[in-house]
Amino acid sequence: MRRGLLLFVLVNLLILSLLIRSVSTLLSLLVEDAAADAIHHAELPSPNSSLIEMRPQIIPKIIHQTYKNETIPEVWQEAQQSCIDLHPDYEYILWTNEKSRDFIAAEYPWFLDTFDGYKYPIQRADSIRYFVLAHYGGTYIDLDDGCNRRLDPLLAYPAWVRRTVPTGISNDAMGSVPQHPFFLRAIEMLQQYDRSWLLPYITVMYSTGPLFLSVIWKEYMQDKPSEMNRVRILMQDEYNKYSWSFFTHHTGNSWHGKDARLIFWMGQHWVFLTFLGFIIAGTVGICLWWTYGRVMLLGAQYRYRYIKVPSIISPSRLSSSPTRRARRMMPTLLRRVSFKEDEELGGATETSYELGRRDD
Ligand SMILES: *[C@@H]1O[C@H](CO)[C@@H](O)[C@H](O)[C@H]1NC(C)=O
Numbered sequence: 001m002r003r004g005l006l007l008f009v010l011v012n013l014l015i016l017s018l019l020i021r022s023v024s025t026l027l028s029l030l031v032e033d034a035a036a037d038a039i040h041h042a043e044l045p046s047p048n049s050s051l052i053e054m055r056p057q058i059i060p061k062i063i064h065q066t067y068k069n070e071t072i073p074e075v076w077q078e079a080q081q082s083c084i085d086l087h088p089d090y091e092y093i094l095w096t097n098e099k100s101r102d103f104i105a106a107e108y109p110w111f112l113d114t115f116d117g118y119k120y121p122i123q124r125a126d127s128i129r130y131f132v133l134a135h136y137g138g139t140y141i142d143l144d145d146g147c148n149r150r151l152d153p154l155l156a157y158p159a160w161v162r163r164t165v166p167t168g169i170s171n172d173a174m175g176s177v178p179q180h181p182f183f184l185r186a187i188e189m190l191q192q193y194d195r196s197w198l199l200p201y202i203t204v205m206y207s208t209g210p211l212f213l214s215v216i217w218k219e220y221m222q223d224k225p226s227e228m229n230r231v232r233i234l235m236q237d238e239y240n241k242y243s244w245s246f247f248t249h250h251t252g253n254s255w256h257g258k259d260a261r262l263i264f265w266m267g268q269h270w271v272f273l274t275f276l277g278f279i280i281a282g283t284v285g286i287c288l289w290w291t292y293g294r295v296m297l298l299g300a301q302y303r304y305r306y307i308k309v310p311s312i313i314s315p316s317r318l319s320s321s322p323t324r325r326a327r328r329m330m331p332t333l334l335r336r337v338s339f340k341e342d343e344e345l346g347g348a349t350e351t352s353y354e355l356g357r358r359d360d
C-alpha cells in the first residue's frame with residue numbers, strides 16, 4: 001500500500017512545484033526590495049549642488065511623454081509645463097497615437113500587428129515608451145507627473161526606473177541610454193506577454209504595464225548585469241514628497257475601474273491571501289486524496305465482482321490478484337471500509353485474506 005501513497009504524494013508535489021515554478025518570479029517580486037540597485041541618498045547631489053556639473057551625463061537630454069493627441073487636458077497642462085520650463089535645453093517629444101504608430105511602422109515593423117491589436121489604448125501608451133527609450137534614449141515621464149527639479153543628476157546612470165510600494169517597479173518615470181539591454185529585452189518580450197487575463201486591469205498590468213516591466217526586471221537582474229547594463233532604482237523619497245525629490249504627482253489614472261480597487265486591496269492584504277491560498281491548496285489536496293481513495297475502492301469492488309473470489313486451490317494467484325493490489329494501494333482509512341463491504345458480500349473474503357497473508 002505504501003507504494004500508492006508515495007505515488008500520490010509525488011504526483012501532488014510535482015503539480016505543486018510546477019505551479020510554484022510558473023509563478024516563482026511573481027512570488028520573488030513580493031520579497032524583492034531592490035536594495036542592491038537603489039540610488040542612495042548620499043550619491044545624489046541636492047538640487048543646486050555644484051556636484052551635478054561634475055557627474056557624467058550619458059542619458060540624452062530628451063523628455064518623452066504620451067497622449068492620444070496634441071490637446072493635453074487642462075488637469076495635466078501644469079505638470080507638463082513644469083517639466084518643459086525646468087528643461088529648456090532638453091528636446092521634448094509628445095508621442096501621440098498617430099506619431100507612435102508611424103514610429104513603430106517605420107522602425108519596428110515586426111511589432112506593428114501586436115501594437116495595432118492591443119485591446120486597450122493604454123497598452124499602446126505603455127509599450128511605446130519602452131520602444132522610444134530603447135531607440136532614442138532619454139527620460140520618459142507620465143503626463144500626471146510634474147517636475148520638481150532638473151533631471152540632470154539622473155542622466156548619470158545608464159538606466160533607471162522607479163520603485164513602487166509594496167512591490168516591483170513602475171513605468172511612469174524612467175530613463176535610459178539608447179539601446180540599453182534592459183529596454184531591448186522589454187520590447188523583445190512584449191509579444192510573449194500579450195495575453196488576456198479576464199480582468200482588464202490585470203491584462204493591462206501584466207501585458208504592458210508595471211507588472212510586466214517588474215517581471216522583466218526581476219528576470220533581467222538574475223543574469224547579474226555588468227555596471228553599464230545595470231538598472232538603477234529611484235526610491236520613493238527621491239520620486240516625490242520632498243523638496244529634493246525629482247517629481248510631483250498629480251491626480252490621474254482615470255482609467256482605473258473596480259478591478260483596480262480589487263487589485264490594490266489584494267496588494268494590501270497579500271499575507272492574508274497567501275495564507276488563504278495555502279488553506280485552499282490544502283483543501284483541494286484532501287479532496288483529491290479522498291477522490292483517489294474512492295476511485296481505488298470502486299475499482300477494487302468492480303474487479304472483485306468479475307474476478308470471483310479465488311478458491312483455495314490457487315492461493316498464489318490470489319495474492320497477486322488485482323483486488324489485492326488495489327487494496328494495498330488504497331489509503332489505510334478506506335481499506336477498512338472496503339473490508340466491511342467485502343464482509344457483507346460473504347465470509348469467503350475473510351478466508352481468502354488469511355490465505356493471502358500466509359502466502360505473502
Ligand atoms: C535652486 O536654485 C533656484 C534658482 O536657480 C531657486 O529657485 C531654488 O530655490 C534653489 N533651491 C534651493 C534648494 O536652494
Ligand SMILES: *[C@@H]1O[C@H](CO)[C@@H](O)[C@H](O)[C@H]1NC(C)=O
Pocket residue numbers: 069070071
Ligand atoms: C483630441 O481629443 C479630444 C478628445 O477626444 C478632442 O476633443 C480634441 O479635439 C482632439 N484634438 C485634436 C487636435 O484632434
